[in-house]
Amino acid sequence: MNREQIEETVLDILKEQLGYHEDINLDTKLRNDAGYDSLDMIDVCMKIEFKFSICIKDDELLSGKFNNFTAFDVVDYVEKRLNNS
Numbered sequence: 444m445n446r447e448q449i450e451e452t453v454l455d456i457l458k459e460q461l462g463y464h465e466d467i468n469l470d471t472k473l474r475n476d477a478g479y480d481s482l483d484m485i486d487v488c489m490k491i492e493f494k495f496s497i498c499i500k501d502d503e504l505l506s507g508k509f510n511n512f513t514a515f516d517v518v519d520y521v522e523k524r525l526n527n528s
Contacts, residue, residue, distance in 0.1 A: 444495075446522060453518050456490045469515040491517070497524040 444452075450469065457467050460483055473479040479487070488499045512520075 444525060446518070449495075449521050449525070450518050452494060453491070453521060454514060456487060456494065457514055457517070460487050460490075467514055469513065469518065471514050473512055473514065473517070487517075491521060495521055495525060497521065499524075 454467060454469075457471075457473070457477070460479070461467070461477060467477060471477050473484070473487075485504065488504055491497070492499055
């Protein structure tokens, strides 16, 4: 899967989480701009794990690492995980 496909898929997942009401782009800060809370992040992480067949470690998720992520950061994270598998 190339970067463009990862971006498209991640953005679709993020938009779906908000019911497609928000305009989310790669610069969107998930917590501050899109209003994601911790439950949203858990749900998004589960969808990303399923869609990309990767495992997001519980300690990464619980550490709050994703709290300050932008959509671009999520794409980077997924791309790195896919390249390391």
